[in-house]
Amino acid sequence: MSNTCGVALPTIDTPSPGMRFEDWIQATNVFDAIERTQRRCAGGKTAITFLGTEPEAPPHKLSYTQLVEGIARTANAFRSLGLRRGDVVAYMLPSLVETQFVLWGAATAASALPLNPLLKAEEIASLCRAAGVKALVALGPLPGTEIWDKAERVRALVPAIGALIQVGGEKAASGAKVHLLADLLRSNSRQLAFSDLPEPDDVAAYFHTGGTTGAPKLVIHTHRNQLAAAYGGAWAVGACTDDVIVNGLPMFHVASAIFCSLAMFVAGAEVVILSPAGFRNPQIVANFWRIVERTGTTIVGGVPTALSAVVKVDPKGADLSRVRINICGASLLPRSVAEQMELLTGKPMREVYGMTEAGGVICVDPVSRARVMGSAGCPIPFCEVEARALAGTSASSRSCMPGEAGMLVVRGPNVTPGYKDAGQSASLFTEDGWLITGDVGYVDATGRVFITGRAKDLIIRGGHNIDPAVIEECLMRHPAVADAGAVGMLDAYAGEVPVVYVTLRQGASVTEDELLAFAKATINEPPALPRRLFVLEQLPMTAVGKIYKPALRQDCTRQHLLEVLQGESIAALTVREEPGRGLVVCIELAAAEEDSSHETRQRIAADLKGYLLTLEWASSQASPS
Known part of the structure; x- marks a missing residue:
């Protein structure tokens, strides 16, 4: 592989033909993988650069030695509180250095449950009960945040939580005993004090996911799953010790934890944490390109909503010459945004395709091959992807021909063994053991994967399958449109018909009729022409920045039925x-x-x-x- 990042060659070697997965990665668990990097880099290499709420303030830097020691101290702390392998530590934290300690420390001593602190306390409590949580780590009381209040409420709702651990903030006025993480770190050894380290198939974490359906499930991540995704992702982008990646995603998001953190750690790269709130911090977005310049960022990435925001920011002459690659994941990236990113940085946009049930990484458009716009890239090493003929909204047993669209299915060491609630796993796999992604797409003759939509998002008009991306991509090309989401609206004759919701760019003015006329002139598939168009100030989003289409389907159904x-x-x-x-x-x-x-x-x-x-x-x- 070519030297793509200055003096340092990519860290992860290409697996040789016939090589076993275990021989390729060598590491047994996530702690082992990060510790190998620390030894290889002699420890002094920067692992994390943390930017505070004000991006102009001096950053806090952490070396690989300090990262490994922090994880070890945290793992020892969990063991000192009586936690063992099989127990679960949940956390409700913004993006902090301590969040990295807690996630990987919990995976080493027990298992982790990253939680979205924006959820209601009752929803968090339900997830904690389902996971069997015994310890909860949360941000301490701070003005403007409700995390600690929620944590106390969750502890009251889940009696099995025996330890409540506070990270930062003001002194808690809780009547129950509260452990301070800072005290626990000081009082525990910087080297692991226990010998029963995780095996590859031990549970590292449970990630809660609802995809675009909203119904949460707890996805099992074994150490094998996370290592396969991390090493595969690092290999695909040619990550090396000279690389610097910006991470503005929350640490309950699998992309933030695996691709933007662990994958970079196994390669010896530097992770820049874009403040506790990440891309939700307006100051980070407004100063994004200056941050890229100041930190010497080489890998610029995010989810589509984040990238849609930063492409509107004027770089004002920022030196972006260190950037070598743009990446995007979590959902399909509008072509217009990809083109703007490439124009700003002068470097190609490469898609990362993954899902929580596959360790967060399935395919990457690899640096070893020419970029193909719109492609999700190629499966990472030891992962296989194929398209199966659709059977309703699931997969049949027939494999599709190259270029033929169908349900994408996956198998490999990155694939989860299932959900914690085994009953939820019934429809997760095909009869021959492949993971059913729920995504519709195809694999071309060269092995490249293309995503065309979600099976559950398909609009079925009188038996005609309509890909909502056709409508969305069309309207996103209109200069007044900022974002678009197409769904099926109930129809007594056709079953459902396409409608589309859009938001407009700031200062833009356009009528619904004008946008429908634009769509009619652009969309070549008559059944895909939207029956109606709705302009909203903001589209409903999931916590990780995906358009929440069930809310749109429910809204248009309600409006239509009230008219009927x-x-x-x-x-x-x-x-x-x-x-x-x-x-x-x-x-x-x-x-x-x-x-x-x-x-x-x-x-x-x-x-x-x-x-x-x-x-x-x-x-x-x-x-x-």
């Missing part, structure tokens, strides 16, 4: 999605309809008979016979 039922005395109409039931519509009639409610319900039920939905009535109102 115009003239009926309806007090409330709500729409939700339920596994196995699809769209569930619940209607509450106005109080004035009490005497004639039976006839009204019958009339409404008849009007909605042709729609693919489940009709319910508010609990106080019986269903029509």
Whole structure:
């Protein structure tokens, strides 16, 4: 492989034909992998550069020796609190140096459960109960944050949590005993004080995921899974000790933990943490290109929403000559944003395709091959990807021909053994053991993978499968459109028809009719022409920056049904999605309809008979016979 990053060659060698995965990575667990880097780099090499809330303030730097010692002290601290292999440590933390200590320290001493602190306390408590959490690490009380209050609430809701550990913040006024992480680090050895280190198939972490469906599941990550994804990702981008990557993603996001952290650590690269709030910090976005210049960043990356924000920032002459690669993952990147990134940096945009159930990395557009715009790249070493003919929204047993679209399935050491709740794993794998990604795409004759959409996001109009990306990509090319999300709206005749939601660029002015006319002139597939277009100030997003399409489907369904039922005395109409039931519509009639409610319900039920939905009535109102 060519020397792509100055004087240092890529750290991870290409596996030779017939080589075993275990011989390629050599490391047994994540601590072993990071410690190998520390020994190889003689320890003094910078591992982490942490930027505070104000990006102009002097950064805090941490060497590989300090990183390894911090992880070891944290692992020892968990053992000193009585935690053992099989126990689970959860954390509710922003992006801090201590977050790295806690994640990898928990994986070494027990298992980790990264949590999204933006979730409600009750949702976090439910995840903790499902994982069997025995210790909770959280950011201490600070003005403007609710994390500590939530942590105390979670502890009250989950009695099994025996240890509450505070990171930073003001002194907690909790009645229950609270451990300070700073004290625990000081009182524990900088070398591991226990010998039962994790084996490759021991659980390193549970990552909660709902994808774009919103229903959380706990994905098992073994050490093997994480190492396969990390080494594969590092190899694909040619990561080396000269590399510097900016990481503005939250540490409950698998891309932040694996590709933007662990993969860089195994390669001896430097990770720049873009403040505790990452890309959610407006100062980071506004100063992004100056940060890239000041830190000597070589790998610029993020999720599509983050990159869509930074491409609008004027570099103002910032020296970006150290940048050698742009990367994007988590969801499909609009072509216009990719082109803007390449124009700004002069370097190619390479996609990273992954999912939580596959260690966060499946494919990368590798630096060893010419960039192909729109391709998710090639499977990482020891990982296989193929397309299977669609069977509804799942995969059949028939393998597709090169270039033929189907359900993408994956197998390899990066693939999870399943969800912690085994019952949720029933539809996760094919009968012959391949992971069903839920993504529709194809593999070309050269082995490159292309993603065309999500199977569950497919719009099926009268039996015609419509890829929402066709509509979204079209409207994203309009100069007034900032973002777009296409979904299927219920239709009594066709089952569903495409509609699209958009947000506009700041200061832009355009009518819905003008945007629909633009789409009509651009989209060559008549069934894909959106029936309606809605302009919103902001699209609903998941916590990791993906458009939350269930909310859009529910919104357009509600609007359409209210139009269909115009003239009926309806007090409330709500729409939700339920596994196995699809769209569930619940209607509450106005109080004035009490005497004639039976006839009204019958009339409404008849009007909605042709729609693919489940009709319910508010609990106080019986269903029509």
